[in-house]
Amino acid sequence: MHAERISEALQEAATGWGVDDIRFRLDRPKEPSHGDLASNIALTLASRLKRPPRDIAGDLAERLAGIAGVERIEVAGPGFLNFFLDAGVVGGVLQRIVAAGSAYGRGEDGAGRRIMVEFVSANPTGPLHLGHGRQAALGDVIARLLEWSGWNVHREFYFNDAGRQITRLAETVLARYRQLLGHDEPIPEGGYHGEYVVEIASAFLEREGRRYENDGGEAALAAMRHFAVDVLRDEQKRDLAGFNVRFDEYYSERSLYSDGRVEATIRALEATGLTYGHEGALWLRTTRFGDQKDRVMVKGDGSATYFLPDVAYHMSKWERGFREVVNVQGSDHHGTVDRVRAGLQALGRPEGYPEYLLHQMVTVERGGEEVRFSKRSGSYTTLAELVDEVGADVARYFFLMRRPEAHLTFDLDLALDQSDKNPVYKVKYAHARLCRLSELARERGWAGADSGLAQRADTSRLEAPTERELINQLGEFPGFLRRAASTRAPHVICDYLERTAGLVNTWYQTGHPTRNPGLSALVGDDELRNARLTLSLAARIVLRNGLAILGIEAPERMVRDE
RNA sequence: GUCCCCGUAGCUCAGGUGGAUAGAGCGACUGCCUCCUAAGCAGUAGGCCCCAGGUUCGAGUCCUGGCGGGGACACCA
Known part of the structure; x- marks a missing residue:
């Protein structure tokens, strides 16, 4: 490329004046009349050389006058150098683009190294909502961008199938199941109110009949939990497939307990000498690594806090060979970033591992009014409903067109418009x-x-x-x-x-x-x-x-x- | 109270490692189809880039302090 040749020539000139560590730009100006390429080098050299920038620019223009492919050089404004290239040089890029074809734009920054992008990671307690949709689009496209940049990308979805939320889901399904059988049964405190829970209950009834009608015990809850989690995970996968998003791996939180990783993490943390007992719980000195306060690992009742499986999970990423990991999460998770990193640092992983991309939330508007309600989910608008209404392409684009850190207002009227407005x-x-x-x-x-x-x-x-x-x-x-x-x-x-x-x-x-x-x-x-x-x-x-x-x-x- | 994000046109938002006259879409107004899809194009109007200091040749951009909005701060996953 000619830009490189010009850049080198400018660098050489600076070196000739005894300045070899100069930083300057050579890029396409916003204004076409400022040429095909423009450089600010004379402005940055001015203070070093103690000469007026326009004089420096004039010298440079003269010096580079003969360079191949450059038609003319102008000194403009406070001392910019504007390069006008030969039409043949400009047009030559077209042949290169056509020759590269579907590979045009690919790069080698990643050099084939492995990188994991973890995203969505929704709990299997309900349909995916719009926040998940934004995250699915962001994570998937970041993965694609990395692939185009020469990385070997692994897409992963972590799902919490172990905690209290899941128990609550099972209790709610059980209640709905008994309601379907004519019992007067309330939705439990903190349960799930969406229509989908009734669908799950009725599917369960169809498969299992009245078997658990009068059984609220552990076996019934376990059966209910397995069934509901399976159904919801299938639904989430279907919604994602309809959104053109696929994963290489779904990682289960439960497996961290059953394969001993959680237990091993406790032992490893204890071995560091950074743990201590306090008020019946086991704590980790995360403040040692910049966390705002120390964190509980094992509660007084002997069960683990979510902090522990989180650390165990990220250790698994490291042990599987991923030295580069990008976690895409909602900004409401930002409080967990420091403590997870602290836990990992305690175990010797590098500071700043893993990388986090936190995105802001999504609201939907129609006719200038915010849309909140969805019968099926009980409250929020689901991703499936949105994709159904505007299509996957439009939904993806709208989720992507704003910076992740900025709040996103999804304008349904605009999304549905099939004109230049869209x-x-x-x-x-x-x-x-x-x-x-x-x-x-x-x-x-x-x-x-x-x-x-x-x-x-x-x-x-x-x-x-x-x-x-x-x-x-x-x-x-x-x-x-x-x-x-x-x-x-x-x-x-x-x-x-x-x-x-x-x-x-x-x-x-x-x-x-x-x-x-x-x-x-x-x-x-x-x-x-x-x-x-x-x-x-x-x-x-x-x-x-x-x-x-x-x-x-x-x-x-x-x-x-x- | 502490931490993170945001504050740019009436609205929704872009603005590489600081650079020339701060941009786009929508909305408003004016033009452009006998002939490549007008799902488009050209143009006009619309700005104390939240405020105040600082850094320097130069600040929407970097630093400090405010103000306003959102989120997070559990022996909740």
Whole structure:
């Protein structure tokens, strides 16, 4: 790439002046009239060299004047260097994009190393809600971004099938079961009020008959618990599959007890000498590692707090070889971050293990009013209901288009809108219309856009400002992808795609035959047409790859629902 | 009281390691289809970037202190 060559030349010049540790930028300016590339190096050198930045810039411009591929260099503003590249150099990126095809944007930052992304991790006590939906979308796309960046990614879902919540669920199902058999039985204190519990109870009745009608004992509760957890886990898996999210592994909290990991963790922590007894409980000195207060490991009644299986679980991640772990969780879990890390540090794991991405909650609005209620769940809107209403693609996109740390308002009216107002359709439509261009070319007896055409196309013919800007935008895709992956920020991809789609549409409209026949993609000039079809193919590839990272389909045609 | 996140256009939100005139979508207004899908494009209007200090050539961005909103602070999983 020419950017690297220019960057090196700038660095060399600085070294020549005795400054070899200078930090500067060389990137695409927001304003196209500022060239294809711009650098602030003269401004950063000014204080070191004690010279006016514009003088430095002038010297640099002269020095770099002969560099290949650079048409001209301008000194602008307070001392920026603006580089204008040869049209052939700019257009050359299109051939590279087409050659890379569905791999365009892939990188090697991960170098094949393993990384785990843990996300969703919902309790099997009810249907998934919108917070889980946001988390499912975030976790899945972060996983995809990491895969595109060369990591070997493992997707994991941890489910709490051991605690008091599950017991409460079993008690509620049992109560509903007996209600179905005509008994007057109240929902237990702290039980689950959703409709789904009745469904589970009636399925249980169908399978087991009246067997547990007068049995509220341990055996009945155990049977109920197994049954309900199975049903709900299946439902959660179905909802996730319908949302285009799959996991490599589901990890059970119960298994941490049955395979002795919890017990082993207690012993290992005791061996560190950082534990102590107090008021009948066993504590760990987590304050030693920056926690706000020490934590109880084993309660006075001999049972473990959730802290212990959490530590045991993360030790399992480490022991399975995952040195890189990203936990995607709701921000309501932020209180557990320090103590889990403290427990792990006590056992010798590195500070800051694992990495956490905490996201804010989701609210839904329709007609400007917040939507809260769902009959089936008892209170919250479920993910399945949302996907049913707007489709998986739209739901995914809306969950992803905001920064994870920012609260998300899901606007149902906008999500259901099939017009330009809806950013998902804007991006999809741009892709579809580019596909259509190539089809039309073939219908008219010309060559369509393919890699063969791209190789022989003279892309230096693409000189219109709208073309140049779009080409530069396409060339930046790998950089955006890399940044999105390393900062765990899927919304960066959404922003990039919307901007790209906007430039595609501008280019397309500017060349509309009724307005500017000369700028149309399907002009009679073979050479020019082929160059433009190559541009359209490269843009298609970028939009398709970007949507693939988001787990969203890139249609070749858009059919509007009426 | 302690900790985390947020505060940018009427609304919902973007704004790499500090850089040129702070952007997008929606909403409002004005144009553009005999001819590549108008599911689109072009343009206008709309801003004390919560406030006050500080760091420097330069701050929406970094530091400190406030104010406002949300969340977390259990021998609850």
